[in-house]
Amino acid sequence: MFVLVEMVDTVRIPPWQFERKLNDSIAEELNKKLANKVVYNVGLCICLFDITKLEDAYVFPGDGASHTKVHFRYVVFHPFLDEILIGKIKGCSPEGVHVSLGFFDDILIPPESLQQPAKLYPPRPGSWHSGHSMGSRPARPRLLYVGLSPLFLGLPSDEAEQVWVWEYETEEGAHDLYMDIGEEVRFRVVDESFVDTSPTGPSSAEAASSSEELPKKEAPYTLMGSISEPGLGLLSWWTSS
């Protein structure tokens, strides 16, 4: 789950911190800069592991602060491909199941990677989405995202509380296994994507977006998970009592 990343950076120590030990000031500055931040193509930085090398500190004309080039190692959250992780379900939406690890929230399990057959319950009012046949192949049963009028079904009409359901077939009949919020789930990491969210220049942005709509906040680091194997999914599904 966690890796050690070797990095090099120049740390600026302002003059009012010269009385402190250099190592402590540098450690604090590095943590201030990197902790809880995502570095592009590297991962979510957690905390400083150690400082490997400190080069000479320079004071440049016009700036009273000292600049030190530091070689250090940082603990970074970066699960490898196909790693098994355990997280909590944060919510369900038509995009899939959102899982969170507490310190990292942007994990999505898309509907095609759920245990099949799966459906979203309760269904959204007034939308016939039978065309949403995600992952429909002749061998596997189709994913159902059925939209019927809630009044017809006698269901509450607000779609705020939707959950994905695994329709587990046994000899006795189909059991509906709900993926409720707050449940612990074991999943496999199948994909990761880094998005560079550094600010762009003013010229293109202003022309493109109007002032009313807020810019979409994209998560800089997202993981895609899968629970379509035996053993994956809610922990309660697989514990032998």
Next chain:
Amino acid sequence: MFSQTLNILIPRQAKSIGVQMARGARPARGPAGVLQAPGVHRGDPGVHRGARSRLWGVRRGAGSRSFSAWSSACAGDPRRRGGEDMEVKDANAALLSNYEVFQLLTDLKEQRKESGKNKHSSGQQNLNTITYETLKYISKTPCKHQSPEIVREFLTAMKSHKLTKAEKLQLLNHRPVTAVEIQLMVEESEERLTEEQIEALLHTVTSILPAGPEAEQQQNASDDVAMDEEDPA
């Protein structure tokens, strides 16, 4: 502003010194030692040129040396060049087990508790948040009760099973108790491990690694039930 003025002058200095020398005019900036050029007569084109080029050569030799020494010091100035960027030397230097990260974060928390004064400054908020959340997450896993000796013992016991580093790490972090979990973590376990080997692996894992906090709770609950049953008798 002082440095801004310098910035403008720095690149031009190498050129301007030669011109000034040729004119025999005021001494240019730079090390004094270089300015002892032989006298050059301005009016004389041929000499002038040759001399200038020679001087230029001299200038280059010494002046550029000193110039580069200073400019290399300045080149690192983040405000001048827009910052030397942070560089990632190795994005995968080592894999860390959850226990190691747990240990590191608990030590960090102790250290910061002792020093006390600067925990709540706005800059430290990110570190506080991530430390708290990660510690909370790892505390709910079996890794909480591990120790370096346990990890060492586990790895020596794993040598015989011929697993990859990633597989051993997953077993260490998750402590599987069923064969299904082993099949998830070990790639192609049906081909590489027989049933007995999987059983042996499970046995090693459960005997060496301590159970997690949830398993302990269940253990306590079942113990209580057993005690209640004994009481009426």
